Amino acid sequence: MEKNKLNNLKLMAISLLVGLVSGLVVGAFRWLIGLLQSYWLYSFRLVHSNHGYWILIILGLLLTGLIAGYLVKNEPHAGGSGIPEVELQLQGKLQLNWWNILWRKFIGGILAIGSGLFLGREGPSIQLGAAVGQGISSKCSKTNQRVLLAAGAASGLSAAFGAPLGGTMFVLEEVFHNFSPRVWLNSLTAALAANFLVSNLFGQHPVLAIPYNHSFSxxxxxxxxxxxxxxxxxxxxxxxxxxxxxxxxxxxxxxxxxxxxxxxxxxxxxxxxxxxxxxxxxxxxxxxxxxxxxxxxxxxxxxxxxxxxxxxxxxxxxxxxxxxxxxxxxxxxxxxxxxxxxxxxxxxxxxxxxxxxxxxxxxxxxxxxxxxxxxxxxxxxxxxxxxxxxxxxxxxxxxxxxxxxxxxxxxxxxxMEHSNIADYADNVDQLTVSIFENSKLADKEIKDVAWPSKTLVRLIHRGAHDIIPTGKTKLLAGDLVVLEIDSNARGCIYDQIKDMQK
CATH class of the missing domain: 1.10.3080.10 (Clc chloride channel)
Incomplete structure (x- = not known):
């Protein structure tokens, strides 16, 4: 038990580092986008008085499209928002080179978003944070790698919006689809660290400080x-x-x-x-x-x-x-x-x-x-x-x-999954699944569940207690079930367990 506590503290310390580095990366990302947008707005104001600037604007936007497009051409997963990629990575269905994603998304995102297109910085910030988490966790166990990738994603959104709670909840609710204590605790740690760093760079005022004082009766x-x-x-x-x-x-x-x-x-x-x-x-x-x-x-x-x-x-x-x-x-x-x-x-x-x-x-x-x-x-x-x-x-x-x-x-x-067959990790892996309310698995004994091939139930987190299961152990709504699986089939097993609960 003491060893587990020590490992948890170590993981939290790494999450803190992920949050600080993500905050630094996304903070620079935010600042450079704002700087570039200000430049383009200034350029378009100048063109009203001097039409000679049209040539510079057209050439500038052409160069923007060519550079950003070329970056995506060589790494398609650096395009778009990046959130679908992070989802697939956490499900074990996609393996990416974190450094390629990090620098291409950083430069391409600044150019595309800073140009004034109707694009947001938040999705790219999530992928940038996830790439930082993946890079820092490269020598950790596969389970901890996913936890730190999720922590990086949460810190990316936190840094983009100044919203550590919203960033953590988004990762849990939409990206990770899992309210595991290890995930939310480390995600919140990273998100708070990122928000602390960015707040000191940009100030502590809310991103959308809209005053409204009248109650809606x-x-x-x-x-x-x-x-x-x-x-x-x-x-x-x-x-x-x-x-x-x-x-x-x-x-x-x-x-x-x-x-x-x-x-x-x-x-x-x-x-x-x-x-x-x-x-x-x-x-x-x-x-x-x-x-x-x-x-x-x-x-x-x-x-x-x-x-x-x-x-x-x-x-x-x-x-x-x-x-x-x-x-x-x-x-x-x-x-x-x-x-x-x-x-x-x-x-x-x-x-x-x-x-x-x-x-x-x-x-x-x-x-x-x-x-x-x-x-x-x-x-x-x-x-x-x-x-x-x-x-x-x-x-x-x-x-x-x-x-x-x-x-x-x-x-x-x-x-994306259907159009691009992903590379999978290898060796034995772990998958934590939640037993939801009204799940078809709830109130069933482990021996009565038709588990996917090459799947072993190793542990059940129930409240503050850990249970080493037997075949007669009954699954309850709210349980977090730790499965030992073949990492090559992680994505397939994830989908099968999801379907089994419906």
Missing amino acids: VNLYWHLLVLGVLLGIIGRIYQCGLLNGKKIYAKIPLPRWLHGLIPLGMLIPIAYFVPQVIGGGNQLILNWHGFTTIEILFLVFLLRISFSIISYDSGLPGGIFLPILTMGALLGALYGMIMVKLGLLPRVLIVNLVIFSMAGLFSAIVRSPFTAILLITEMVGSLLHLMPLAVLALVAYLVNDLLGGKPIYESLADR
């Missing part, structure tokens, strides 16, 4: 139901668009690695005429009240949702995390302004809907309601209005579910 909760239905439907449309956008790109007679030139070319008129809407959307969320009419706000939303899909499906490094929150904020503002015009909502409550809708749309598209609630609470920096925020997140989630929506990152990972 219960008699107005019907707005949350109506808005939740709208967000669920829009979320499903966005999911379909994102998953099918690559089919359109495939019909364009250009090599895949050059597809990024298309959104970069489309960015030029957008940045020239409406520079305030470019980028991931952080400033747009903070300055949503700058759009004074419903018609303009609606057009901005249409631009954001369509160009977000075009930007992401081009394959350039960049995520959809912040773009989703931006679209949610715009929808909340749009709905609020319409209701105010109809005399059904006080104007001071529009800002409430802006904040609630960010959580609602994120919950609908990503299908991670707990993460949505925690993340928006941390980003805004207020715990005052959790109830309406949670209600809207739940309604949007349920509507999207009824429409057949699936978690977007899981859907992207499934497509």
Whole structure:
């Protein structure tokens, strides 16, 4: 027992190191993206007075597309958000060279996101953190490698958003799909370390410090139901668009690695005429009240949702995390302004809907309601209005579910898995699975379960106790079951156990 405690402390110390290094990497990533975006905005302001700058802008964006595309061409998994890759790595279905991912994602992400495309830094930050965790854990056991990879992913999101709790919850709820104490404890340690470092670099103010002091009274909760239905439907449309956008790109007679030139070319008129809407959307969320009419706000939303899909499906490094929150904020503002015009909502409550809708749309598209609630609470920096925020997140989630929506990152990972046969690790490995409430495995004795081939039940974590099982040991909801497996079949066994519980 003392040895286990010592090993746990050692793992936590390594997680702390992962968090600090991830914070340093993602902090530099954030800073350089902001610097590059400021340069592009300045360049587009200059072109209004001196048209000679057009040549420099066109050449600059062309070079951006060529460099970022070439980086992805030689390492396809450095493109996109990176979250599907991290999911597959944690499931044992994908093996990546962490250094190749780290430097290519870092440079390619700065170029693509910093250009002003509608891409977010959060997904790439998660993959950067995961790469750091993978690199630092290279000499650890395979089980600890996955724990540290998850810790790196959590620290990446924490550093990107200044949200250690949201970062930890996202990894547990959406990426790792496991609430193992070893995972959440080390993920939280790394996330707190990353947030500490980044806070000292960028300050301790919330990323989306939107003041809202008026309570959303219960008699107005019907707005949350109506808005939740709208967000669920829009979320499903966005999911379909994102998953099918690559089919359109495939019909364009250009090599895949050059597809990024298309959104970069489309960015030029957008940045020239409406520079305030470019980028991931952080400033747009903070300055949503700058759009004074419903018609303009609606057009901005249409631009954001369509160009977000075009930007992401081009394959350039960049995520959809912040773009989703931006679209949610715009929808909340749009709905609020319409209701105010109809005399059904006080104007001071529009800002409430802006904040609630960010959580609602994120919950609908990503299908991670707990993460949505925690993340928006941390980003805004207020715990005052959790109830309406949670209600809207739940309604949007349920509507999207009824429409057949699936978690977007899981859907992207499934497509990646089917199109790219992964390399697997080798030798004996361990897999920890949770026995969920209403699982078909709950209340069954171990001997009565048709376990996958080459699978041995080694240990059961039940509350604060560890149980060495026998064939007659009954599985209970809430148990964490440690399986010894053939590492070559880890991904297949993971899927089989998941199906067995349904």
